[in-house]
Amino acid sequence: MSSQQSQQDKEYLAEQSTKGSLFWNNFKEFYKRLAKNKTALIGGYLILFLIIVAIVGPYITTTDPSQVDYAVKLEGPSAEHWFGTDHHGRDIFTRIIHGLGITMIIGVASTILGGIVGILLGIISGYYGGRIDTIIMRFMDILLAFPGILLALALISILGASRQNVIIAIALFAVPTFARIVRGSTLSVKNLEYIDAMKALGASDIRIISLHILPNILSPIIVQGSVFIASAVLSASGLSFLGLGEQPPSPELGALLSDGRDFIWDAGHIAFFPGLFIMLIVLAFNVFGDGLRDALDPKMK
Template sequence: METNLELKEDIHIKKNKQSKIKEILELLASNKAALVGLIIIVLLTLIAVLGKYIMPYNPYEGELSQSLQPPSSLHLFGTDEQGRDILSRIIDGTKISLRVGVTSVAIALSVGTVFGAIAGYYGGKIDMIIMRIMDIILAFPSLLLAIAFMSALGKGIDKAVIAISIVTIPEYARIVRGCVLSVKENEYVQSAKAIGNGDIAIIFKHILPNVMSPIIVRATLGISTAILETSALGFLGLGVQPPLAEWGSMLGSGRGYFYNAPHIILFPGFAITLTVLAFNLFGDGLRDALDPKQRK
């Protein structure tokens, strides 16, 4: 009898989850802006994966005799100061920007979730110590702090990932802490404690799965911020280093040719803008889909 009741309860839970997922997908499908953002993200991902097959030229080879050529049928986006095809470099730079953005957010999200969950669940001195450290990091502008870390760590794509990850950890820690505080006194958490579940099991099996919506939304929006900071570091010459075709470094190397060859900075700037806009549109739509009250 008990087994039948448990089986019916499991089936009921699965049906509820399926209905919620279906509702979320329907809400996303009805949001045109979110769909546009998702389509652009999918296209950028395909470009990053298939870039070497669709690039018209080698992005790292050029002819000085063809430098600063305006957009034409041979070079749709023109050429840079070294005669390299700008379209090929933008395509190659897509995988770099997405890699840094996604990887840095994944690291910051993982670390921030752990610290935030511990602070919110245990409270007291542990909460105070963790959150004061996070407040200290948040007291500095994120880009300025990332520049400081890059100065200490050195230049390069891996260093940029680490620097951007560190400066964004507090954002996720604060969100997770607030979510944990709001649910840790709920009945299902108390029931898990009563049947002998340990703290780690309660946090990661019972609490976090029920508070993932705002975390997922923030991570989606955080990718756009990470891409912007990557471009800013590259523009300042501290992030991804030449000859890698990173959009920010392309802007930095081409800013001296703004008046006589504006296409050098126009197309990389447009790539950054389009990518950031896509993640912001999709993140906003995802937020509305996961929170129907706010959508109404």
């Protein structure tokens, strides 16, 4: 019995080792294709750097982001205050470090939420077709008829200004984009022979969708998710800039940008540095998304 158990353990370890080796080989192949696009690679490293700063930064800064000191208000960048101070004497560098995580959380969370709903609707629409497809797609067309930022403004005006409502509002106009992409990919996959074979063998729709369709349409979903995060960050910052997102004294980047608009001529650094970080986030996700599109495209292999 013990020898049989030992043999089973060896087979299990060998199987896990094979899976790990296969994953590592696939990752190296993917990285080689991504590395051909130097701009996308730089964008990926920049995203990684911003994530690390957003996670670690608040724990290593010694200044309270909400600490007011009117004795040093509107000071320019210096050795003591790297990005200067605002009209309340608060350290802008510290506030940006704390606000970076808030802005990225809103962007990522709204993309994930909108992506989940959009993927679900897109797969149902593409797989079942018929009247279900017509109803879902016409509803998506209605959502696409409204500019995303206007739809978010209307929703937040109804629900009220808060971080949760901003995430919901941005996620809402992410849904039709994901749904249309997933529907198209599902239509191209569901008519393949191996899907017909699974149906003939009696596999359930849920099993076919979860194990055979969804894994084969992940590439466009990942690419769209990466690109949409940039749009979500820009929308979240825009809503905070208009006073409909994070509320003072939150250091969200859009709110920091709004704080500096009244001092753009006298103390331009207040608006410059938050705007710079918003630009870096959007640029990094956009160029990385373009690189992902090339790296994950089967025609490029």
